Amino acid sequence: MERFAFVLHPLRFDDFTRKFPLLNSLPESLVEKGFSRLPPFKISHITGARSKTGAEAEGWFVVVPVSAHLMLELPFREVMLPKLLRAGKIAEKLGAGILGLGAFTKVIGDRGISVAKGLDIPVTTGNSYTTASAVDGALLGARRMGISPDDATAVVVGATGAIGRAASAALAGEVRRLVLVGRQTTKLQEVARSMQDLGTRTEVEISTDAKSAAGAADILLTVSSATGVILEPADLRPGAVVCDVARPRNVSEKVYEQRRDVLVIDGGVIEVPGPVDFHFNFGFPPGYAEACIAETMILALERRYEPYTLGLDIRPERVREIRELANKHGFSVAGFRRFERSIPDEEVEEIRRAAKSASRRSSTTA
Numbered sequence: 001m002e003r004f005a006f007v008l009h010p011l012r013f014d015d016f017t018r019k020f021p022l023l024n025s026l027p028e029s030l031v032e033k034g035f036s037r038l039p040p041f042k043i044s045h046i047t048g049a050r051s052k053t054g055a056e057a058e059g060w061f062v063v064v065p066v067s068a069h070l071m072l073e074l075p076f077r078e079v080m081l082p083k084l085l086r087a088g089k090i091a092e093k094l095g096a097g098i099l100g101l102g103a104f105t106k107v108i109g110d111r112g113i114s115v116a117k118g119l120d121i122p123v124t125t126g127n128s129y130t131t132a133s134a135v136d137g138a139l140l141g142a143r144r145m146g147i148s149p150d151d152a153t154a155v156v157v158g159a160t161g162a163i164g165r166a167a168s169a170a171l172a173g174e175v176r177r178l179v180l181v182g183r184q185t186t187k188l189q190e191v192a193r194s195m196q197d198l199g200t201r202t203e204v205e206i207s208t209d210a211k212s213a214a215g216a217a218d219i220l221l222t223v224s225s226a227t228g229v230i231l232e233p234a235d236l237r238p239g240a241v242v243c244d245v246a247r248p249r250n251v252s253e254k255v256y257e258q259r260r261d262v263l264v265i266d267g268g269v270i271e272v273p274g275p276v277d278f279h280f281n282f283g284f285p286p287g288y289a290e291a292c293i294a295e296t297m298i299l300a301l302e303r304r305y306e307p308y309t310l311g312l313d314i315r316p317e318r319v320r321e322i323r324e325l326a327n328k329h330g331f332s333v334a335g336f337r338r339f340e341r342s343i344p345d346e347e348v349e350e351i352r353r354a355a356k357s358a359s360r361r362s363s364t365t366a
Contacts, residue, residue, distance in 0.1 A: 001056055001057065001058055002055065002056065002057040002058075002097065002300040002301055002303060003057065003058055003059060003094070003095050003096050003097050003300065004057060004059040004060075004096050004097060004098050004099070004100065004296050004297060004299070004300040005059055005060045005061075005062055005090075005091030005094060005096035005098075005099050005100070005296075006046075006059060006060070006061055006062070006099070006100040006101075006102055006292075006293050006296050007040075007061075007062050007063075007064055007084065007087050007088075007091075007099065007100065007101050007102055007105050008043070008061050008062070008063050008064070008102050008103070008282065009063065009064045009065065009066055009067070009068070009071065009102070009103055009104065009105055010032075010035070010063075010065065010066075010067050010068075011067070011068045011103055011104075011339075012067075012068075012339075015282075015283075016031050016032075016035065032067045032070055033070075035065040035066070035067075036065065036066045036067070036070050036074075038065050039083075039086060040062055040063060040064045040065070040083055040084075040086050040087035040090060041062070041063055041065075041090070042060050042061070042062050042063075042090055042094065043061045043062070043063045043280055044060065044061045044278060044279040044280035045058065045059075045060055045279055046058060046059040046060060046061065046276065046277070046278050046279065047276070047277050047279070048274050048275040048276040048277050049272060049273070049274050049276045049297055049301070050273055050274025050275070050276075051273055051274070051301045051328075051329035051330055052273060052328070052329055052330035053301075053328065053329060055301045055302075055303075055329070056274070056301075057297060057300045057301050059096065059296070059297065059300070060090075060091065060094050060096065061278070061280055061282075062087045062090050062091055063087075064083050064084060064087050064105060066080070066083065068103065068104050071104045071105070071108055072104065072107075072108065076108050076109040077109075077114075080108055080109065081109060081114055081115070081118075084101075084105060084115045085115060085118045085119065087099075088115060088118070088119040088121070088123070089119070091119075091121065092119065092120055092121055096121060097121060097122075097300060097305045098121060098122050098123070098124065098296060098299055098300055098305050098306075099115075099119065099121055099122070099123045099124075099296070100123075100124055100125075100126050100292060100293060100295065100296030101115065101123065101124070101125050101126070101292070102126070102290070102292055102293065106125035106126065106127065106292065110311060111125055111127075111310060111311045111312055112124070112125045112307075112309075112310045112311065113310050113311050116307050116310055121305070122305055122306050122307045122308075123307055123310065124295060124296060124299060124307060124308040124309045124310065125292065125309045125310060126290075126291060126292025126293065126294070126295035126296060126309060127163065127292070127295075127309045127314050128166075128295060128308060128309040128314060128315075128318040128319050128321075128322045129270075129291040129292065129294055129295035129298065129319075129322045129323070129326065130245070130267060130290075130291040130292050130295070131163055131166045131167050131170065131245070131314055131319050132170060132291070132319045132320075132322055132323040132326070133267050133268035133270060133291035133294075133333050134167060134221065134243050134245050134266075134267040134268065134291075135167055135170040135171055135174075135221070135243075136268050136323070136333040137243060137265055137267050137268030137269075137333050137336055138154075138219050138220075138221060138241055138243040138265070139174060139219070140268065140333055140336075141219075141241040141243070141263050141265055141336060141348075142218060142219050142241050144263075144348050144352065145239055145241055145263055145348075145351070145352050145355060146239070146352060146356075147218050147219070147239065147241065149174050149175050149219070150175070150176060151176050152175045152176060152177075152218035152219050153175065153176065153177040153178075153179065153216055153217055153218050153219070154171050154174075154175040154177070154178050154179070154217065154218065154219040154220070154221070155178075155179045155181060155213045155214055155216070155217035155219070155220045155221070156168045156171065156178070156179070156180055156181060156221045156222075156223065157181040157182075157210050157213070157214070157220070157221070157222040157223065157224050157230060157231070157250060158181070158182065158222060158223040158224030158225065158226075158246065158250070159180035159181055159182050159188065159191050159206075159223075160180075160182040160183075160184065160187040160188060160190075160191055161182075161223060161224070161225055161312075162312045162313050162314045163223040163245060163314050164180075164182070164191075164221075164223045164224075165191055165194070165314075165316065166314045166315065166316045166318075166319045167221050167223060167245070168180055168191060168195060169194070169195065169198065169316040169319070170316070170319055170320070171202075171219075171221070172195045172198050172200045172202045172204070173198065173200035173201070173202055174202075175202055175219065176202065176203065177202065177203045177205070178195065178202050178203065178204050178205070179205045179206070179207055179213045179216070179217070180192055180195070180204065180205070180206045180207070181206075181207050181208070181209075181210050181213050181214075182206075182208065182224075183208060184208075185206065185208060188206035188207075188208070189206060191206075192204045192205075192206050210224075210230050210231065211230075211231065211235045214231050214235045214236060215235055215236070215237060216237070217236070217237070217240055218237075218239070218240060218241070219240070219241050219243075220236070220240055220241065220242045220243065221243045221245060222242070222243070222244045222245065222246050222249075222250035222251055223245045223246050223250075224246050224250050225246070226246070226250060229249070229250065229251065229252045230250045230251070231250060231251045231252065231255065232252050232254060232255070233252065233254050233255050233258040233259045236255065236259060236262050238261040238262070238354075238355045238358035238359050239261060239262070239352075239355035239356070239358070239359060240262050240263070241262075241263045241265070242255065242262060242263065242264045242265070243265050243266070243267060244264065244265075244266060245266070245267060251264060256338065260350070260351060260354045261351065261354040261355040261357070261358040262351070262355070263336075263348060263351050263352075264338060265336040265337060265338055265343065266336075266337050266338055266339065267290075267291060267336075267337060268291060268333035268334075268335070268336065268337070269284065269288050269289075269290075269333065269334055269335035269336060269337050269342050270288060270289050270290065270291050270293075270294040270326075270331055270332070270333060270334070271287060271288055271331065271332050271333075271334035272287055272288065272289055272294060272297065272331060273329060273330030273331060274330075283341045283342070284337075284341075284342050285342060288334065288335070288342065290337070294326065294331050295308065295309070295322060297331075298322065298325050298326055298329055298331060299325075301329050302325055302328075302329070304325075308322070336348070
């Protein structure tokens with residue numbers, strides 16, 4: 001039996017109240033500050049993960065009870081790093097062979113490097129499979145929206161960054177046209193050459209104008225390191241599939257609120273093999289999880305107890321490999337998520353119908 005652990009933290013107020021309903025009567029700020037003073041703790045035992053190969057794994061969720069915005073505000077070295085190390089020590093005592101970092105625990109500080117240095121078990125951020133599933137989720141979304149990737153234009157905003165390069169490499173060969181967007185032309189040209197070296201038929205272009213490029217996108221991935229919103233509702237075409245991987249988000253929440261003809265996702269929802277039971281409601285249907293959780297489980301099942309993805313460097317070969325390992329063990333992208341919650345199939349169908357209607361109106365006007 002292989003063993004792993006994964007660090008969670010509350011992203012929104014309802015993450016507190018789902019576990020402790022009585023907290024609904026208290027002010028949000030009071031609840032968040034109160035919980036942030038608590039030490040990390042084990043919240044559930046994960047059972048039933050079973051690979052197609054026959055390998056089995058169990059694991060644990062360990063919670064650092066600090067909300068997302070407080071985690072970004074609190075000093076990393078003085079406050080958050082000791083909390084994460086304490087969570088890691090809990091995982092070690094439980095017998096975990098690898099520790100995965102979830103949500104903002106893998107964003108703050110140096111993306112897991114200092115946490116890994118302070119523990120006796122390897123650490124992964126899960127960003128290799130997050131990148132793979134974001135691309136796979138976007139391609140799946142395109143098909144659900146009636147877009148053939150072979151004929152589609154895909155745009156990657158933030159293509160010169162680590163995730164952007166890896167995502168662009170994963171998209172090359174899947175779409176007809178790939179537009180790489182960034183701030184520096186020289187770096188974009190370098191990435192474009194690396195895409196062409198892959199020997200695919202995909203047409204590769206570069207642009208420094210995110211809004212103009214986004215307007216032509218059938219499939220749009222945003223992975224920029226910009227601290228503010230880049231794209232607004234008016235920047236997108238009807239029927240577009242938008243996968244916003246960036247944190248903070250590159251796409252305005254107004255797109256979700258105002259553009260019901262655009263499918264906005266954070267990435268893919270992963271179906272976990274076996275009669276897995278997380279014994280904790282973290283916003284996903286039973287048997288499903290985020291890709292960063294899945295990467296930790298895959299590595300355990302594969303007995304790859306190593307720091308697979310750490311820091312800012314996400315290597316394209318690791319993205320390809322973790323996708324292959326996912327297939328080997330029976331993990332698959334089976335849906336979509338937004339704001340760390342799964343999107344029902346019914347909602348996707350409503351968006352598809354709205355996109356068709358908007359396209360017809362546009363054709364009539366033209």
